[in-house]
Amino acid sequence: MLINFNGELLQPGEAKVSVLDHGFLFGDSVYDVIRTVNGRLFTAEEHLARLRSSAAAIRLEIPLTNEELLQEMNRSHTASGNSESYIRIVITRGEGEIDLHPRSCPKPNWMMFVLPLHKWPAEWYTSGIKVALVGIHRNPSTALSPKIKSGNYLNNVIARMQAADEGAVEGIMLNPEGWVTEGTTSNIWIVKDGQARTPALRCGLLPGVTRALVLELATTDGIAVDECEISKNELLDADEAFITSTTKGVVPVRLIGRELVGDGRPGPITKRLEQLLRDREQAN
Ligand code: PDD
Numbered sequence: 001m002l003i004n005f006n007g008e009l010l011q012p013g014e015a016k017v018s019v020l021d022h023g024f025l026f027g028d029s030v031y032d033v034i035r036t037v038n039g040r041l042f043t044a045e046e047h048l049a050r051l052r053s054s055a056a057a058i059r060l061e062i063p064l065t066n067e068e069l070l071q072e073m074n075r076s077h078t079a080s081g082n083s084e085s086y087i088r089i090v091i092t093r094g095e096g097e098i099d100l101h102p103r104s105c106p107k108p109n110w111m112m113f114v115l116p117l118h119k120w121p122a123e124w125y126t127s128g129i130k131v132a133l134v135g136i137h138r139n140p141s142t143a144l145s146p147k148i149k150s151g152n153y154l155n156n157v158i159a160r161m162q163a164a165d166e167g168a169v170e171g172i173m174l175n176p177e178g179w180v181t182e183g184t185t186s187n188i189w190i191v192k193d194g195q196a197r198t199p200a201l202r203c204g205l206l207p208g209v210t211r212a213l214v215l216e217l218a219t220t221d222g223i224a225v226d227e228c229e230i231s232k233n234e235l236l237d238a239d240e241a242f243i244t245s246t247t248k249g250v251v252p253v254r255l256i257g258r259e260l261v262g263d264g265r266p267g268p269i270t271k272r273l274e275q276l277l278r279d280r281e282q283a284n
Pocket of ligand 1: 156182209245
């Protein structure tokens with residue numbers, strides 16, 4: 001792993017953040033995850049737009065322009081020597097006093113974690129994964145909005161542990177009204193009667209870059225899509241289900257807890273969307 005820490009390329013052991021950084025003390029930070037495809041950044045503008053929107057929502061000023069962020073990501077990826085990189089950009093509030101208000105933090109810290117892109121097991125795509133409906137709710141939009149990709153991910157950390165307790169690789173959270181929202185680091189989709197459906201943003205979830213791209217690819221391909229409320233029963237009764245994220249792409253879901261999805265094999269619409277996304281990536 002290589003770390004670009006405020007513009008300095010460092011090894012993990014060399015990069016140090018102060019214990020007084022409010023990112024460490026209060027989870028007062030934002031982040032986003034970008035990957036390369038064919039050695040080039042993929043959907044970087046969309047990720048940077050989301051990073052800016054996350055930062056604006058917590059009144060954090062990003063100390064670099066988008067052009068500078070792109071330059072730094074490219075420089076770090078090249079220096080890493082990775083053929084494909086996972087790049088995690090983190091902007092923290094910076095060092096200050098032990099006081100919730102960030103007025104004592106004059107300078108945000110920014111860093112990019114550059115790792116070789118992880119290859120997920122091939123069976124995930126051929127057979128599908130197990131997800132679990134977890135007990136913890138996604139925090140409501142009226143609290144810390146799920147639209148903000150912040151360093152305060154404890155809601156999702158707990159959900160991930162609850163999912164792992166059931167042998168699932170992803171935990172699906174409901175909102176306090178009982179509607180399906182998203183996974184801990186992915187968006188959830190179902191297919192019912194030939195239509196691909198994903199929870200509407202108003203249900204309280206991260207506006208996934210892959211989610212938006214899959215919506216666009218489906219529409220262009222003539223696949224019916226809907227962003228709507230999805231109940232727990234509708235999820236369990238789906239013909240097909242899949243998750244989407246930057247690092248994983250489109251992954252078919254085989255099991256939701258103990259319930260088999262459809263006939264237990266990745267369905268035709270899931271496979272089509274997975275292929276459309278791969279084609280789009282290859283055009284990068
Ligand atoms: N996670 N929902 C949540 C809560 C997420 O953290 C993510 C991404 C997604 C999918 O969004 P996108 O398609 O833009 O990657 C949905 C990244 C990959 C992560 O935290 O590692």
